[in-house]
Amino acid sequence: MKRRDFIKTGLSGLAAIAVGGVGLPQLFRSESFALDRTVKLSMEGALVEMVDRSKVFHWLFSSAATGPSFPGPVLFATAGDLVTVNVANHLNEPHAFQIIGTNVLTAPIYPGKSATVSFTAPAAGSYLYTDPLNAPANRVLGLHGAFIVSPAAGNTPYSYPTPTVQRLFNDLGASKQFPKFALSPAGWDPSRFRIWLQHQIDPLFNAQAQADFLAGRASTVSAAKMRTSFLPRYFTINGKSGVFSAHDPGIALSGRIGQPMLVRILNSGLFTHSNHIHANHVYVIAVNGAVQDNLFFVDTFTIDPLDRVDWLVPFLRPPDIAGNRYTPLRNLIPNELGLTIDGPNGSPGVQQSPLGYPMHCHLETSQTAAGGNYPQGTLTHFDFLGDVDGIDFPNAM
Amino acid sequence: MAIKIVPRGDVPPNQINDYFKFSCPPEFNGPNPDPLPPTFSFSRKLLVGIDLLLPDGSKVPMWVIEDPDAPDAPHPLPKDILRRSFPSPTLRIPLDALVNADVDCNGNTHTIHWHGIEPTPMNDGVGHLSFEVTGHFTYQYQPRQAGTFFYHCHKNTVLHFEMGLYGLLLIDPPDPSAPAVPVTYPTGGPGFAAGMNPNALLPTDHVIHYDVEALWVADDIDSRWHTLQHNAFMQKCVPDDPDNPANFSQDGILNDFRPDIFVMTGIARRVSDPSAFTAAENPLFGPLVAPTVKAGQTLLVRTLVAAYAVAQFTLDIDVEVIAMDGHALGVPPLQQYSRPLLVRAGTPIRLTTARRWDLIVRPTSPRVVPVKVEFFNNINGRLLYTATTSITVTK
Numbered sequence: 001m002k003r004r005d006f007i008k009t010g011l012s013g014l015a016a017i018a019v020g021g022v023g024l025p026q027l028f029r030s031e032s033f034a035l036d037r038t039v040k041l042s043m044e045g046a047l048v049e050m051v052d053r054s055k056v057f058h059w060l061f062s063s064a065a066t067g068p069s070f071p072g073p074v075l076f077a078t079a080g081d082l083v084t085v086n087v088a089n090h091l092n093e094p095h096a097f098q099i100i101g102t103n104v105l106t107a108p109i110y111p112g113k114s115a116t117v118s119f120t121a122p123a124a125g126s127y128l129y130t131d132p133l134n135a136p137a138n139r140v141l142g143l144h145g146a147f148i149v150s151p152a153a154g155n156t157p158y159s160y161p162t163p164t165v166q167r168l169f170n171d172l173g174a175s176k177q178f179p180k181f182a183l184s185p186a187g188w189d190p191s192r193f194r195i196w197l198q199h200q201i202d203p204l205f206n207a208q209a210q211a212d213f214l215a216g217r218a219s220t221v222s223a224a225k226m227r228t229s230f231l232p233r234y235f236t237i238n239g240k241s242g243v244f245s246a247h248d249p250g251i252a253l254s255g256r257i258g259q260p261m262l263v264r265i266l267n268s269g270l271f272t273h274s275n276h277i278h279a280n281h282v283y284v285i286a287v288n289g290a291v292q293d294n295l296f297f298v299d300t301f302t303i304d305p306l307d308r309v310d311w312l313v314p315f316l317r318p319p320d321i322a323g324n325r326y327t328p329l330r331n332l333i334p335n336e337l338g339l340t341i342d343g344p345n346g347s348p349g350v351q352q353s354p355l356g357y358p359m360h361c362h363l364e365t366s367q368t369a370a371g372g373n374y375p376q377g378t379l380t381h382f383d384f385l386g387d388v389d390g391i392d393f394p395n396a397m
Numbered sequence: 398m399a400i401k402i403v404p405r406g407d408v409p410p411n412q413i414n415d416y417f418k419f420s421c422p423p424e425f426n427g428p429n430p431d432p433l434p435p436t437f438s439f440s441r442k443l444l445v446g447i448d449l450l451l452p453d454g455s456k457v458p459m460w461v462i463e464d465p466d467a468p469d470a471p472h473p474l475p476k477d478i479l480r481r482s483f484p485s486p487t488l489r490i491p492l493d494a495l496v497n498a499d500v501d502c503n504g505n506t507h508t509i510h511w512h513g514i515e516p517t518p519m520n521d522g523v524g525h526l527s528f529e530v531t532g533h534f535t536y537q538y539q540p541r542q543a544g545t546f547f548y549h550c551h552k553n554t555v556l557h558f559e560m561g562l563y564g565l566l567l568i569d570p571p572d573p574s575a576p577a578v579p580v581t582y583p584t585g586g587p588g589f590a591a592g593m594n595p596n597a598l599l600p601t602d603h604v605i606h607y608d609v610e611a612l613w614v615a616d617d618i619d620s621r622w623h624t625l626q627h628n629a630f631m632q633k634c635v636p637d638d639p640d641n642p643a644n645f646s647q648d649g650i651l652n653d654f655r656p657d658i659f660v661m662t663g664i665a666r667r668v669s670d671p672s673a674f675t676a677a678e679n680p681l682f683g684p685l686v687a688p689t690v691k692a693g694q695t696l697l698v699r700t701l702v703a704a705y706a707v708a709q710f711t712l713d714i715d716v717e718v719i720a721m722d723g724h725a726l727g728v729p730p731l732q733q734y735s736r737p738l739l740v741r742a743g744t745p746i747r748l749t750t751a752r753r754w755d756l757i758v759r760p761t762s763p764r765v766v767p768v769k770v771e772f773f774n775n776i777n778g779r780l781l782y783t784a785t786t787s788i789t790v791t792k
């Protein structure tokens with residue numbers, strides 16, 4: 001793995017690696033770097049700091065370019081491309097590598113050994129790579145990451161869009177219901193996407209894995225016990241919680257009215273989430289590899305363990321703002337856009353512009369960290385920086 | 398060999414205030430900043446404490462949102478029940494109304510979030526993205542989709558929502574024969590619900606007439622939580638060092654939800670009580686949980702999951718799902734990429750917290766249609782409770 005293969009881009013906000021031979025995934029065509037056919041990963045022990053700075057031991061995927069990362073580095077590829085993954089086990093018990101939703105699966109890799117698997121990148125979509133052994137323990141203790149496949153062609157995120165998904169993407173920015181942001185080029189912009197890899201942590205299990213790791217012995221963590229008594233104390237998106245996931249530019253949704261965004265949601269944990277977004281309903285366009293034909297338009301959607309769900313967030317002007325729907329917001333809500341609300345305890349005031357909303361899990365136990373501290377759990381922000389006509393709201397950066 | 402550390406990261410110095418307001422939102426008291434003349438106004442007060450009565454005579458303390466303007470309830474209902482109930486009093490608003498919602502908070506700060514309604518941040522009721530109400534605020538919005546929504550407090554939500562600070566918010570479409578007249582329908586029916594009409598000539602034709610309306614709000618209660626304080630286990634507010642580890646509480650139980658009481662629209666059962674939920678046991682909510690409908694009539698069932706358990710609704714009759722989350726399937730322009738869904742008798746409808754599906758049931762012959770609502774733990778999948786009720790179809 002060469003350094004140039006490590007994408008440190010605002011596109012994902014995650015440690016990411018592009019892999020393949022024919023060319024960069026469509027999303028990165030604008031960026032200049034080369035890539036290799038082979039990704040080299042290792043499995044390591046590391047301490048991950050939670051939102052309250054408590055250090056929780058994890059098993060993590062690592063690469064030379066990224067170091068151990070939580071979750072593992074995002075792997076990007078283009079459908080149909082030949083991909084090779086090499087995985088070295090630096091832990092004390094057998095592990096393996098699997099991409100859920102494909103037939104990519106290694107035999108058990110023993111401590112100190114490695115395995116190589118080559119395959120053709122499957123149909124475009126989001127996939128979860130994990131260690132399938134001792135399920136769900138090895139995955140939940142940190143051995144997981146996102147594998148994102150872009151289509152080789154077309155104007156949707158899929159190799160095989162359904163007729164309805166094709167129609168939806170054709171309509172974006174080209175229909176009355178989806179007015180185009182004035183300064184955007186026509187058509188779907190594949191670089192406007194986010195990955196939300198949601199996870200949950202019960203530090204009791206991690207502490208046991210840590211004790212085993214430090215003693216140099218194989219893990220004694222029981223998968224059966226985890227299945228029955230897992231009680232998460234931390235809830236993350238891309239390894240971050242609460243205020244940190246809310247302000248992470250690679251997690252938060254951000255744009256102008258008329259700039260839709262794709263969100264690829266994955267759940268690597270054991271907790272069923274109920275993701276709720278404010279300000280816009282969203283189209284559910286793919287579920288577990290099945291591109292949908294009946295596109296539910298919802299404000300809340302179930303994200304079960306191991307689910308992979310794609311949302312298209314239309315970035316419509318929030319439709320229920322009182323008053324004439326066609327008056328520019330700077331004329332309709334000038335006072336709100338100009339308002340600074342005094343902060344408590346003598347802190348500086350809070351500007352109400354640009355327009356910020358949350359996306360959070362409504363199964364609200366996930367909104368906690370360390371048993372409380374609302375809302376330091378599964379949450380991020382959804383920010384409208386400017387109006388559809390190209391004029392930004394105050395303070396938009 | 399030292400173990401590597403993946404650091405949390407520090408609060409960026411130029412964003413200290415943003416990070417601070419996240420856990421310690423500002424407060425605001427006053428009129429709406431951009432007021433418009435309302436066509437529909439109402440008031441809500443938070444919070445008031447009430448007792449939820451269980452069949453064994455025991456009581457659970459709840460927090461609810463009060464409708465101070467509701468009239469006394471007719472005999473034999475408790476006099477206060479239309480003002481103070483659990484769930485909090487149902488709101489019905491005509492489609493497209495310009496709404497002014499006067500909210501009073503006494504004693505402590507709260508917000509109201511109008512879940513599924515999509516206004517500006519100051520009218521959206523999320524403290525850390527706008528403010529928490531101290532005293533009084535007039536929320537303003539204009540609902541442009543008819544359907545099933547709900548309203549709830551969005552402060553320390555994990556606790557305040559569980560304690561009962563929520564109610565249904567129903568947006569009613571006009572009667573298609575008088576599309577210019579804003580209306581609300583009586584709870585329980587009859588009325589019109591937004592729904593795809595393949596023969597529609599006008600946008601206002603996308604409605605379905607129903608004779609009877611049921612409201613199935615599935616909820617669960619951890620009675621251990623019902624002794625906690627308003628700000629239980631919140632983070633300490635330290636403006637210049639907001640996310641210092643020392644600010645975090647460490648002894649909370651709000652990640653550990655152990656429901657021991659299960660509720661269908663205000664009617665509660667202890668986990669050990671499998672008795673059916675009936676119309677007769679509660680004059681206000683009973684007929685909404687266990688409705689009666691004539692053969693040949695149309696029943697609209699509005700579902701809401703207010704539980705933290707996963708709720709699974711199974712009806713022994715075919716249903717048509719006409720709307721999700723307040724948006725009618727198949728109706729152009731925005732829902733033209735979807736279509737109504739047929740769910741066969743006996744097929745479970747599995748929903749998680751805050752989801753709403755509107756169901757149409759058209760029974761053709763007299764019978765009692767069994768209904769069950771199963772509650773599952775959202776982590777280990779264990780079945781926690783099965784609520785049973787029924788739809789009675791008469792001649």
Ligand SMILES: [Cu+2]
Nearest residue numbers: 510512549751
């Ligand atoms: Cu909500």
Ligand SMILES: [Cu+2]
Nearest residue numbers: 276360510551
């Ligand atoms: Cu919310």
